[in-house]
Amino acid sequence: MPLIxxxxxxxxxxxxxxxxxxxxxxxxxxxxxPPSVADMAVRRADVxxxxxxxxxxxEGGQVLGFAYGNWFKPRPAYRFSVEDSIYxxxxxxxxxxxRALLAELMAxxxxxxxxxxxxxxxDSANAGSIGVHRALGFEQVGVVPSCGWKFGRWLDIVIMQRxxxxxxxxxxxxSGSAA
Numbered sequence: 001m002p003l004i005x006x007x008x009x010x011x012x013x014x015x016x017x018x019x020x021x022x023x024x025x026x027x028x029x030x031x032x033x034p035p036s037v038a039d040m041a042v043r044r045a046d047v048x049x050x051x052x053x054x055x056x057x058x059e060g061g062q063v064l065g066f067a068y069g070n071w072f073k074p075r076p077a078y079r080f081s082v083e084d085s086i087y088x089x090x091x092x093x094x095x096x097x098x099r100a101l102l103a104e105l106m107a108x109x110x111x112x113x114x115x116x117x118x119x120x121x122x123d124s125a126n127a128g129s130i131g132v133h134r135a136l137g138f139e140q141v142g143v144v145p146s147c148g149w150k151f152g153r154w155l156d157i158v159i160m161q162r163x164x165x166x167x168x169x170x171x172x173x174x175s176g177s178a179a
Contacts, residue, residue, distance in 0.1 A: 002059045002097060004104045007044060007066060011056050014063035016040045018089050027123035027155050028087070030148040046070070052082065053108040057101045064089050065097055067105045072118050080172050081116040082109060086129070098132045106136065110164040115172060117162050122148065124156040138162040 007015065020034035035043070047054045047068050054068035065088035072081040086102050106117060119138055121129045130140075138160040146154035 002057050002064065002100065004055055004057050004101055007054045007056045007068075009041070011063050011066070012037050012040055012044065015044075015056070015066050018063070018065065018087050021090055022087050025090075027148075027150055028121065028126055028129055030122050030150060030155070032150060044068075051112060052114075053105060053112070055101060055105055055108070057088075057097050064092050065101055067101045069105060069109050069114065069117065072116075079174075080114055081118065082114050083118045083120055084109075086132075093128060098128070099135055102132055102136055106162070106164060113172060113174065115164055115167055117164060119158075119160040121158040121160065122155060124158050126158070130158060130160070133160045133162075136162070 016035065016037045016039075019029070019040065022029050023031045023034045044054050047070050050071065052069050052071075054066065056063045056066045058064060065086065067084065067086040069082035069084050072078050072083045084102065084105060086098060086105070088098055088101075109117060117138075119129070119133045121133070124130075124143055134140075139162070140158060140160050142159040144157045144159070147157055148155040
């Protein structure tokens, strides 16, 4: 039975390996050079430093995927909106792991006060990512055609979104002065 838990430093080798596979072989990320373990450690520390979750899904002690949310944009008015990222080991597709991982990520984001989750999905042909987001209530709000170049072809991005909790029906508790 897979276990979803907060990531730890000792997960970084597996996280880096999984993500590196997607950089080199997939179109879900527009990065073209795999980051190092040190790079991924910095990224993870940035997310955790904002009080946002970075999760892994494991089975039998093996990390099979990871997911996190990071601010959609760095400006203060965006502080209730995040972009999710989710990556699974290549041999795990179709087992429900992505759906479980994304559902737990959204639950944790909602508990942290996030009201909107965006998915910026690389490649409009990325049926797996589009499907798992749709299955969890995301709606497509746009496509930006031909905005990335990878593997000798132009790639679109698909933008999907889902509100969490009260969404935009009430002000957030920490509405602050950034009106």
